[in-house]
Amino acid sequence: MAYTKITKIEKGDWNKVHKYTMEKEDETFELPDGSMFLDAMMQNGKVVIYFLVNPTAVLSKRRFILVGTGKDMPEEELHYCTTLKLVGDGLIGHVWEYARVEQSKAYVVATGRNNSRHDC
Numbered sequence: 001m002a003y004t005k006i007t008k009i010e011k012g013d014w015n016k017v018h019k020y021t022m023e024k025e026d027e028t029f030e031l032p033d034g035s036m037f038l039d040a041m042m043q044n045g046k047v048v049i050y051f052l053v054n055p056t057a058v059l060s061k062r063r064f065i066l067v068g069t070g071k072d073m074p075e076e077e078l079h080y081c082t083t084l085k086l087v088g089d090g091l092i093g094h095v096w097e098y099a100r101v102e103q104s105k106a107y108v109v110a111t112g113r114n115n116s117r118h119d120c
Contacts, residue, residue, distance in 0.1 A: 013054045022047040025066045032057035040082050040095045047084070049095065063098040076100070 017038065020029045023046070035051040042048075047066055064081070067073055069092045077099035086093045 016053050016055050018051050018053045018055070020049045020051070022049065022064065022066060026063070027065075028061050028063040030059040031062050033060045035062075037081055037097070040084055042084065042086060047086070047093065047095070049081075065096050065098065066093045067096060068093050074098075 018031075018035075020027075020031070021043075029049075031051060032053040032055055034057060035053045038050040038052055040047055040049045049064065065074060065078070068086070073096075078096040079099060081095040081097055083092060083094050085091070
């Protein structure tokens, strides 16, 4: 099993693990800026993704896609997150994060941020 080394976390910053449910194969979430992908798994028949977050951070959009083994990949640039069993032993899915998420120019100007970041 591989472990991600986490450097010292300042009190009050990265202190929560949040869960996001993928309701469809291609999903965009508003996550606290800088959220770190932890894992994905099945729960109650749906794929859930866990992130270490700073709940007080500005929200930014991040887009994920679930691609089944043998299925066509989108043409956009993607970054691999994880692989998981979807149903019993038969169906396997792979979670990827899109490298870029469209953001309004107003958001970038107002915040000074271009949040096309990923950490999978």
